[in-house]
Amino acid sequence: MVRTPLTPEERARGERFGALLRDARGDRSMVDVAAAAGVSAETLRKIETGRAPTPAFFTVVALAAALGLSLDVLATACAPERIGEEPRALSA
Template identity: 75%
Template structure:
């Protein structure tokens, strides 16, 4: 299956998500958070660095749960990181 290239906006959204997840993880190791979420540490690393800017919904939900965040809180905090001229996250 061939994927369409991501737009610059989609890449920025992925970078914001990665930034937020790194902040929320704090001093916890990547390995422990990934294990709690049921994903590999490499998958978490890719999300946090923006190399996987569009993770699956259930992956994001599992990470939010492992970090003690609700999906509403995650969305609100990601929206707070967006640039004023960007479209909403769910556009």
């Protein structure tokens, strides 16, 4: 099966998601957060850098739980940007 290329908007959403995870991780090491979420550090690295802009749902859930983030907050923060709007903050 051939995967459809991602649109620029989808790539931008993945980059926003990665930045949110990086900010939420704070001083915690990538290895510690990845282990707490049950994913590899390389998977987390790819998500945080935008190289994996569409992670699997259960990967997102596991990372959110490991970082103490609400899925609602993540969904809102990663929603498509509207022209002229400032990027959304991570707080609820």
